[in-house]
Amino acid sequence: METREQVKGIAARAALWSARHRALAILGWIAFVIGVTVLSGQLGTIEAKGSDQGHGDSGKADKIVEAAGFPVQPAGEMVIVQNRAGTDRTAAVSDVTKALKKTANVIDVQPPVQSPDKRSSLVTFSISGDPETASDRVQPSLDAVAAVQAKHTDLYVAQGGSASGDKLIGEDLEKGLTQLGILSIPVTLGILLVAFGAVVAALLPVALAIMAVMAAMGLLAFASRLAPTVDTTAHVMLLVGLAVGVDYCLFYIRRERDERRNGADPHRALVIAAQTSGRSIWISGLTVIVAMAGMFLTYDTTFVSFAVGTILVVATTVLGSLTVLPALLSALGDKVDAVKIPGLYRKNSEGRMWNGFLRLVLAKPLISAVLAVGALAALAAPALDLKTKGEGIEDLSPDAPIVQAYLAVEKAFPSEISxxxxxxxxxxxxxxxxxxxxxxxxxxxxxxxxxxxxxxxxxxxxxxxxxxxxxxxxxxxxxxxxxxxxxxxxxxxxxGEAAGSADFNARLNASLPWVFGFVLGLAFLLLLVSFRSVVVALTGVVLNLLSVAAAYGMLVWVFQYGHFEDQLGFRAADGITNWMPLFLFVILFGLSTDYHVFVLSRIREGHDRGLSTRQAVREGIGRTAGVITSAAVVMVAVFALFATLPMASTKQLGIGLAAAVLLDATIIRAVLLPAVMAMLGEKNWWLPRWLGWLPQIAHEPPQQAPAAEGRHRELTTVS
Structure with missing residues (x-):
């Protein structure tokens, strides 16, 4: 039987089973997605409470206060009246107090307090009702304060507080995140239309990625019983799910299309795609999951929630890519290229520009490697100055009125802000x-x-x-x-806020060595087992670290040194958001492995067929350059959308991820990897004798056996 003798591995067997039972595979996938989505809606998702997210003494204190049964306090607001031109503010303070006392939903208006420097007055009050929904009732007070400011233009009169902050900033952020989720899909589809040049082929990755994200979010409701989730987890899941989902489908579909154009029948093309790209997806998915699992070692509720969400979305994406995608490709056959776009549709995925560039790199590998390392070192150099800081009001758009009001109050009345x-x-x-x-x-x-x-x-x-x-x-x-x-x-x-931030920093600093060691160690082991080479595994880890270091350097250069402030809408700070370095390391290390496994699998495939290492590198990278470029463009475009959000942390996330992926797909995969492998030659595949017990995993496509022709004809007929 062909299945046992020639088709090996989980990916290939799953693909063949799905191809033979494609109706069951497709309908089963749809039922799975709908089922978990409906059930999660009925079950509900458990969200983490504020006291769940603390560490150290502040975490213990928060739990004590929560259990003590303090009465729920209404949302507090404050109005600052500031003398900036030597004029009297007495009348303005009186007008603020009178206006607020007549305003709907305003209670507990307190007498004004004067600042130590005698230049500012502060009027505090509360918004009636549930503080969680106070943002819905704060607008009348904002209007009243704005009217006083319009009357006293020689003074600064502004309002700040939890309710107004939620309304003016929370709504903007939520709106931005929603728009990002909506925009990321058409942007991704547009790039795939250019990459494939065919509508059906472009729709498949987007559709499967969206369905995988939906299913994973449904599963998150069940997982929240064990690890309560935070509200930003859904956005991180969309980010990661769209990135890996599109990548995996892109790799699979491109390989299947290439084999069909090389003359393989539908069955043969599917077998080769499953045995090669499918296997790469399987290994890559495991490595990404391992990287995400590193966040568990922080023992932080937010990071644990991110870990659970991203692991679920990657696992679901791998499942869909190895089952329903082969079933769809089997059902569509050559119709996967249906609705071709004139001028964009190409017969193969090899790019002449990349092949020409690759020849230059391989002709002078030492010079190419030195130049690449020099460029990456220059980009990473600012990372030596990397500092971290907790998130604060200053991390929001400096032009936002609520930010200006908070900063003014914080300077004049330090005891009133957190x-x-x-x-x-x-x-x-x-x-x-x-x-x-x-x-x-x-x-x-x-x-x-x-x-x-x-x-x-x-x-x-x-x-x-x-x-x-x-x-x-x-x-x-x-x-x-x-x-x-x-x-x-x-x-x-x-x-309090300062104590909580200090304890969070202490928890992160203590967990960093464990997270880095866990991710690097297990990633090395997975690559070692997959490629049976110490050198290849070590090279993969080092190259991924270079892309992360370059991303850190660019974050410092932009957000600490203050480049592109006006274009991105932020103000430089004395540090990067404290959770950013660890989160970026985990995400980038996982996503970089996608490219590395895919490219190395194609190189190893050529080497196993008898090509020299240099020839295998030329063929492997040359044939994957187009698909790697397409996948990178998708990721960069989606990640860059995060830079449009109002918070500095989301801008840092978008810029860091986009820059790292761009560098990884260009300098590292197109220059440094081929240059290093060309210089090492056969040493790339070195494995000590005492590791000879590692399993042999075939990388080359299965050979077509004459005895399987009947099976080929049978599957071709049902296709």
Whole structure:
């Protein structure tokens, strides 16, 4: 039987089964996607609570406060009236107070407070009702404050707060993410139309990628029972799912089309595509999943949610690519090239430009490698200056009115913007005296801690929360190590935005070596087993690290050094968003492996047929250059859309991913990889004798056996 003797591996067997039972495979896939989507809607997705996302002392404090039963506080808002031209602001403050007291949904308007420098006044109030939906009721107060500003043009009058922030920024961000999801699909389809030159072939990858993402999001509802999800996970899943889904289908369809144009019958073309590209998809998917699994080692709720979501979407995409895609190709036959686009449809996927460039690289491999490494080193050099910082209001668009208001309040009233909170359990007798001692220590802090000091007890009187403002970066350490323990004892825990950010950074720093070691180690092992070569596995890891380093360097050059500020709509900061380096490493290492496995499989295929290493490199890279370019353009276009969102972190994500993929598909895969492999020659395939027990995995297409002709005719007929 041909299936046992010549067709080996999970990918090939899955493809042949799907081709023989294509109706069952196609309908089963559709039923699977619809089924998990409907069931997830009925089941619902469990979302992580704020207290689930903390670390260290701040995480413990948040859980204590949540369990203490504090009454739900209404959404707080504030209006700053600032004197910037030497004029009197008394009338404006009075107008703000009167207007707010007459405004719908406004409660608890407090008397104005003056800043220490006597240049600003602050009026605080709350929005009635559920704080989670306060953004729906904040507009009347925004209108009232805008009217006062219009009346007093010589002063700065602006409103900020949780409700107005959610409305003015949250809505913009959600709108941007929604538009990104909608735009990414037509952009991807447009690029694939150019790449394939045929409508049906271009539609298949997009349709399968979307269905895989839908199914994975449905499965996420079930997985959230074990690991609660965060709201941004769905957007990350769309990003990764569209990237790998299109890539996998692109590789598979391109190989099947090429074999058909080389004269293979439908069955033979499908077998070759399954044995080669299908196998690459299988290995690549495993490696990407391993990379994503590294995020589990952070023990952070957000990263764990990202890991679960991306693993689900990659696994679902691999499943669809190895089952329903072969079934569809078997059913369509040559109709996969239906609706050809004049001027774009080509008979093969080999690019003359890339082949000409490759000949130049292989003619001078040492010079090419030196130039490539030099270019990557220059791009990566700024990464030596990489610093990280927590996300803050300054990371949003500097032109947003809410951002300007927050920054003005933060400068004039540091205790009003995200104050630190000291959580004290069992305050008991003498607590008032301790608070008095704490206030005295705040006044003696040299201006690092700022009042007013506010105290709140839970209804049972078992937990107290003492709030105080942090003026500079060292204030948190002073509060945690000296002031709070001295006043309330060693059991006092400090939380708040600054404390939470510091604890998150500490958790990330502790987990970085484990994540990097896990991802690099397992990726090396997977490549070693797949290609039976220590050199190939080591080269793959090093090349992927070079693309990541170059991406880090470009992030620093743009977002720390301040290039393209006006074009991208941000202001340079003293660091990159703290979670960005780890997240980019995991995502980029996984996605870079896609290209590496695909290209190396084609090179190994030629080598196994008896070609020299240099000839195998020329043939393998030459024949994959077109599809790699198409896949990279899709990824770069989709990732670049993230740079249009209002937050600095999303801009960093988009620029980092797009730049790394572009460099990976050009300098690394088209120059450095062939140059290094050409110089190493047969040493590329070195494997120590003591590793000879590793399984032999065939990379070359299966040979057509005469005994299988009847089976060929049978499958050709049903095709």
């Amino acid at each position: 104050p630190a909170e000291v959580v004290v359990q069992s305050p008991g007798a003498g607590f008032e005296q301790k608070v008095t001692s704490f206030r005295a220590a705040v006044e003696k802090s040299g201006g690092r801690l700022a009042g007013p000091v506010d105290v709140e007890l839970n209804p049972a009187g078992t937990v107290a929360v003492v709030s105080v403002g942090l003026v500079d970066e060292k204030a948190l350490d002073l509060l945690r190590e000296d002031v709070a323990p001295a006043a309330f004892g060693p059991g006092a825990l400090v939380t």
